[in-house]
Amino acid sequence: MKNLWLEREAENYVRYYAKQNVNEDVALRVYSSRLLGGDPRLVLHGGGNTSVKTIAKDFTGTDIDVLCVKGSGWDLGDIEPAGLPAVRLQPLVQMEKLKSLSDEDMVNGQRINLLDLNSPNPSVETLLHAFLPHKFIDHTHSNAILAIVDQTNGCDLCYEVFGDFMGIVPYIMPGFALAKEAAKVYREKPSVNGLILLNHGIFTFAETAKDAYGSMIRMVTRAEKFLLKRKKKKFSLVKLPKAFAPLHEVAPILRGLSFYEGKRLILDFRTSTKIKAFVGGKHLGRYANQGTATPDHVIRTKHKPLIVPAPEQGKLDEFSNGAAIVMHQYISDYHSYFVRNNKRYKGKKEELDPIPRMILVPGMGVFGLGKSAKAAGIAADLLETNISIITEVEAMGTYSVIREGDIFDMEYWSLEQAKLSRVKEKSFTRTIVVITGAGSGIGAATARAFSDAGAEVCLLDKDEAAISSIASEIGGVGIKCDVTNPIEVENSFQKIVEIRGGIDILVSNAGAAWQGKIGEVSDEIMRKSFEINFWGHQNVAQNAVQIMKSQKIGGCLLFNTSKQAVNPGKEFGPYGLPKAATLSLMKQYAVDYGGDGIRSNAVNADRVRSGLLTDKMIKSRSKARRLSERDYMSGNLLNREVTANEVADAFISLAKAKSTTAAVITVDGGNIEASMR
Numbered sequence: 001m002k003n004l005w006l007e008r009e010a011e012n013y014v015r016y017y018a019k020q021n022v023n024e025d026v027a028l029r030v031y032s033s034r035l036l037g038g039d040p041r042l043v044l045h046g047g048g049n050t051s052v053k054t055i056a057k058d059f060t061g062t063d064i065d066v067l068c069v070k071g072s073g074w075d076l077g078d079i080e081p082a083g084l085p086a087v088r089l090q091p092l093v094q095m096e097k098l099k100s101l102s103d104e105d106m107v108n109g110q111r112i113n114l115l116d117l118n119s120p121n122p123s124v125e126t127l128l129h130a131f132l133p134h135k136f137i138d139h140t141h142s143n144a145i146l147a148i149v150d151q152t153n154g155c156d157l158c159y160e161v162f163g164d165f166m167g168i169v170p171y172i173m174p175g176f177a178l179a180k181e182a183a184k185v186y187r188e189k190p191s192v193n194g195l196i197l198l199n200h201g202i203f204t205f206a207e208t209a210k211d212a213y214g215s216m217i218r219m220v221t222r223a224e225k226f227l228l229k230r231k232k233k234k235f236s237l238v239k240l241p242k243a244f245a246p247l248h249e250v251a252p253i254l255r256g257l258s259f260y261e262g263k264r265l266i267l268d269f270r271t272s273t274k275i276k277a278f279v280g281g282k283h284l285g286r287y288a289n290q291g292t293a294t295p296d297h298v299i300r301t302k303h304k305p306l307i308v309p310a311p312e313q314g315k316l317d318e319f320s321n322g323a324a325i326v327m328h329q330y331i332s333d334y335h336s337y338f339v340r341n342n343k344r345y346k347g348k349k350e351e352l353d354p355i356p357r358m359i360l361v362p363g364m365g366v367f368g369l370g371k372s373a374k375a376a377g378i379a380a381d382l383l384e385t386n387i388s389i390i391t392e393v394e395a396m397g398t399y400s401v402i403r404e405g406d407i408f409d410m411e412y413w414s415l416e417q418a419k420l421s422r423v424k425e426k427s428f429t430r431t432i433v434v435i436t437g438a439g440s441g442i443g444a445a446t447a448r449a450f451s452d453a454g455a456e457v458c459l460l461d462k463d464e465a466a467i468s469s470i471a472s473e474i475g476g477v478g479i480k481c482d483v484t485n486p487i488e489v490e491n492s493f494q495k496i497v498e499i500r501g502g503i504d505i506l507v508s509n510a511g512a513a514w515q516g517k518i519g520e521v522s523d524e525i526m527r528k529s530f531e532i533n534f535w536g537h538q539n540v541a542q543n544a545v546q547i548m549k550s551q552k553i554g555g556c557l558l559f560n561t562s563k564q565a566v567n568p569g570k571e572f573g574p575y576g577l578p579k580a581a582t583l584s585l586m587k588q589y590a591v592d593y594g595g596d597g598i599r600s601n602a603v604n605a606d607r608v609r610s611g612l613l614t615d616k617m618i619k620s621r622s623k624a625r626r627l628s629e630r631d632y633m634s635g636n637l638l639n640r641e642v643t644a645n646e647v648a649d650a651f652i653s654l655a656k657a658k659s660t661t662a663a664v665i666t667v668d669g670g671n672i673e674a675s676m677r
């Protein structure tokens with residue numbers, strides 16, 4: 001591993017932060033923390049932590065000895081001085097004299113000694129940083145270190161690899177007891193460069209940021225070289241089917257099986273030659289079920305993955321049944337694991353949902369699962385890291401981590417759970433929504449509304465530039481798609497399923513307006529309009545329903561049908577007729593798929609400023625009717641202009657209306673001729 005410290009860059013940090021009244025110690029602490037955090041082989045997603053002992057002024061202007069240590073919720077890769085809250089050092093050092101200290105007292109002791117009460121909670125490993133005397137301390141969960149310590153003979157290997165350079169600390173859960181033990185190991189051999197924490201990670205320390213970081217890189221490189229020399233074995237593989245079912249058919253089945261007590265999850269698929277070798281291994285059941293490579297992964301991935309059968313091509317039903325059996329087994333095993341371990345806590349812990357966050361599919365790859373696309377991505381990243389580490393270990397030895405009880409203590413530790421976002425879930429969190437014609441007008445407003453309500457939004461539109469800009473604005477998936485082209489539609493839906501795992505709600509909105517007197521209009525115009533205003537809806541609805549049926553967890557279809565479907569406007573036949581057919585289409589889906597829990601509803605909007613009713617059209621139409629633009633746009637019972645956001649709200653209401661199907665909501669400011677009866 002390369003040492004990335006650059007003297008010039010370090011000086012830049014010092015100069016830059018001096019302007020913000022940040023001292024040199026903290027500026028350099030930020031610099032080397034970012035160097036560590038920038039390498040996923042060292043730390044991932046909030047893992048690891050760093051500290052510096054320095055001087056800060058309290059509110060009276062008095063100089064105080066403080067420990068600036070990583071705060072909860074910050075990532076080393078992009079940390080700022082605010083992510084290194086200052087805690088009075090002396091009271092922390094005093095805590096070492098205590099025989100025991102509860103977690104609550106430890107957290108309280110750390111918080112009441114903050115110089116700024118608005119700071120985040122100091123890391124759960126703060127006391128370890130405080131009890132060691134060094135100025136700069138770095139801690140990572142390096143892959144190479146874990147590949148050595150997570151072996152049955154990990155401790156012996158550490159002596160072999162690190163000799164007198166490092167102290168070796170047995171596994172203890174982070175907190176007061178570990179901090180005391182680590183300080184004791186250090187004092188027995190004060191010449192060490194750092195400490196190896198069995199089944200957990202590595203600490204290095206020094207008087208300068210450069211030296212502490214340098215030791216980290218040197219020790220990790222030592223571990224890497226050792227692994228390279230020793231590696232020999234490859235996974236012996238099981239016999240797998242010749243051909244596999246495609247990802248877009250497998251993912252919705254697994255997403256459906258992960259549905260639990262009304263809650264959905266998002267899936268993130270990963271594959272590579274390395275991953276395929278791992279999931280195809282003969283002893284997968286042994287090495288994959290030991291637990292995570294470092295304990296704090298467990299809150300995001302749970303300790304065991306779900307291993308499903310290989311999905312053989314043409315035998316999807318068999319796969320589906322096999323996967324359902326192992327999922328039920330997983331749920332019941334998780335429940336027993338909880339009950340067994342909760343006894344030690346006198347039944348006080350509350351069980352988390354028993355659904356796996358990692359699924360391994362022999363022959364294909366792996367899925368990370370989470371309540372959002374982000375959480376699923378984190379689970380998948382951690383899973384990939386675990387695969388790398390276990391692959392290294394199994395090439396030379398046997399993978400082995402902490403006991404089940406220790407894993408449970410970590411998974412159900414309130415301080416670990418506190419690391420997860422406590423933001424309240426929104427109405428559409430865990431929900432995948434596809435919106436067509438999402439590049440502008442009503443579609444774009446609906447995409448924003450669903451995204452604000454917590455949904456994972458996938459946007460389809462012919463206009464690639466428009467959707468990619470909205471997709472990046474709201475963090476959605478944007479795919480160029482012409483809904484009149486059945487092949488493009490099929491490919492787009494497959495892609496969505498490959499990226500997110502399935503579909504819950506379809507807003508079929510894409511449309512275009514044509515005019516003409518019905519007795520004179522050309523067939524070409526009529527057919528063009530039917531292509532988009534009827535077939536466009538049928539193409540996307542058919543694809544959505546297939547995916548929803550394979551998930552077996554219901555779904556929701558929403559059509560934009562327009563008031564023309566019930567109240568034809570003069571010379572608007574080319575637009576109104578296919579819209580009327582689409583209104584019937586909505587009802588037909590409600591009838592044919594109600595039994596599958598799939599609801600189908602529509603919104604009839606009228607006179608909404610959009611791509612179909614442009615400012616130019618408004619100008620000419622109001623002129624033709626001898627009305628001001630304002631009067632034309634608010635020519636309804638309520639005398640108010642209808643906005644795209646109000647139409648979006650109607651889609652949202654229908655998506656929430658669990659007992660409503662085959663219904664139409666009118667959003668037109670009131671038009672008695674177009675009212676439903």
Ligand SMILES: [Zn+2]
Nearest residue numbers: 048139200201
């Ligand atoms: Zn750690």
